[in-house]
Amino acid sequence: MxxxxxxxxxxxxxxxxxxxxxxxxxxxxxxxxxxxxxxxxxxxxxxxxxxxxxxxxxxxxxxxxxxxxxxxxxxxxxxxxxxxxxxxxxxxxxxxxxxxxxxxxxxxxxxxxxxxxxxxxxxxxxxxxxxxxxxxxxxxxxxxxxxxxxxxxxxxxxxxxxxxxxxxxxxxxxxxxxxxxxxxxxxxxxxxxxxxxxxxxxxxxxxxxxxxxxxxxxxxxxxxxxxxxxxxxxxxxxxxxxxxxxxxxxxxxxxxxxxxxxxxxxxxxxxxxxxxxxxxxxxxxxxxxxxxxxxxxxxxFRVLDDIFNDENSFTTYKVPVNNDVLTFKKSSKTGRWWIELPFISNLNNKLKRRTLLPCTYGEYLGATNQELPERWLKARKKNEI
Missing domain, CATH: 3.40.800.10 (Ureohydrolase domain)
Structure with a gap:
């Protein structure tokens, strides 16, 4: 170069x-x-x-x-x-x-x-x-x-x-x-x-x-x-x-x-x-x-808080919303949140690291009030095309 x-x-x-x-x-x-x-x-x-x-x-x-x-x-x-x-x-x-x-x-x-x-x-x-x-x-x-x-x-x-x-x-x-x-x-x-x-x-x-x-x-x-x-x-x-x-x-x-x-x-x-x-x-x-x-x-000041093979590094929350059950994960290190995208977990290797979508605590609270997160919905719709 x-x-x-x-x-x-x-x-x-x-x-x-x-x-x-x-x-x-x-x-x-x-x-x-x-x-x-x-x-x-x-x-x-x-x-x-x-x-x-x-x-x-x-x-x-x-x-x-x-x-x-x-x-x-x-x-x-x-x-x-x-x-x-x-x-x-x-x-x-x-x-x-x-x-x-x-x-x-x-x-x-x-x-x-x-x-x-x-x-x-x-x-x-x-x-x-x-x-x-x-x-x-x-x-x-x-x-x-x-x-x-x-x-x-x-x-x-x-x-x-x-x-x-x-x-x-x-x-x-x-x-x-x-x-x-x-x-x-x-x-x-x-x-x-x-x-x-x-x-x-x-x-x-x-x-x-x-x-x-x-x-x-x-x-x-x-x-x-x-x-x-x-x-x-x-x-x-x-x-x-x-x-x-x-x-x-x-x-x-x-x-x-x-x-x-x-x-x-x-x-x-x-x-x-x-x-x-x-x-x-x-x-x-x-x-x-x-x-x-x-x-x-x-x-x-990056913190490696997105490695999810250690169950002790995060807390998992299951939230039923309509006909879906949303899985949220909260980092024990930073308090940052993710939501699981199960509908792309079996796709090609290019997408495998996208099976967890970063989200906010507010989106988790919204899900507990039966509101599907907008970015989660977009990811699902994109997968259905």
Missing amino acids: IEFLAPVSKIVVAHREVLPAGTLGKQILLHAKQHELPDLKEVKFAIFGCKENRRDVNFIGSEINFDSVRKSLYSLYPGNWKHKIVDLGDIEKGDTVEDSYFAIQTVTSALLKKKIIPLIFGASQDTLYAQYRAYDSLGNMVNLVNVDHRFDLGDADAPISNKSYVGKIIIDKPYNLFNYSVLGYQSYFNPPQEIGLMDTLFFDAIRLGEVTKDITEVEPILRDADIVTIDSRAIQFADTGIGGSPNGFNGREICAIARYAGISNKVKSFSVFELLDFNANEAGAMLIAQLYWYFIEGVN
Whole structure:
């Protein structure tokens, strides 16, 4: 993968030298010279940027760099972390967009195979397609969570763009997508037919107001994700200077989401797309840097509470609801809840790890009042198709 990676810019390397001792910049391993990658042994996180933005519907030839975000991230102090971080530099634009996709897929796949979590700085969000395709070699179905104001489904037969790429993820072989969830969508940015299609496909679509009313409700969705990605335009303009919409997540809310993504034992890659240079916007660069900080913080505090072959590690509850008997499991370590999906337990190996669906205590209480959990129903209906 080294042939696809350009070193971290000299500006960032120079900035790193003047940082105080103990900051992340002094601890992150750096790809500072061409073709000289740091040793990846015992590394848990690998930062790299993707500068491809030619499929942005508003592309007018602009170039992207991530120096401001890097400098902000490097200036932060780590928590009580035990994992090593490396910054691999950037993937420059290829001769074609497809060349860029291939490079992103190759680098991401190589890191995943080494059990290293890619932390991706992204330009236009269509490159998420390449991040997703990197999972092809892992052999499991994939749950994708997109924190976004739009669904980005688009027309699967039309050319891919940063507002129309999920359709390609759904229909292109190999078929690895099990579930697609959008957190924080805003109705006025989405065609009614896409809202209907999300429901028809039994995907999860949660409006901005629903998430901000009780942000803890999205934790189970993030706990069940393999990929978590954030469109920076899902954040309100006042906090980032991106996108132009006054409505969106504020800084505290989006950082909480990033931390929930980190504490999930299943999330294997994390990205933020639609980034700008931020040269004149220090606050925007710092907020994006803090998203990565909170994700890394979450990973460092992961607890293995989802291994269910030890009966002493959880409590099982059976709840009769109409003609069904729902089985809930509560972790003795963390108090987190799951619900069993017996209807997919005998399917192919790609789906076997999906037989337990993360849920909330509230969904358990709802079941005791004869209410079937909505995500459990969607999983069953998806299996019946």
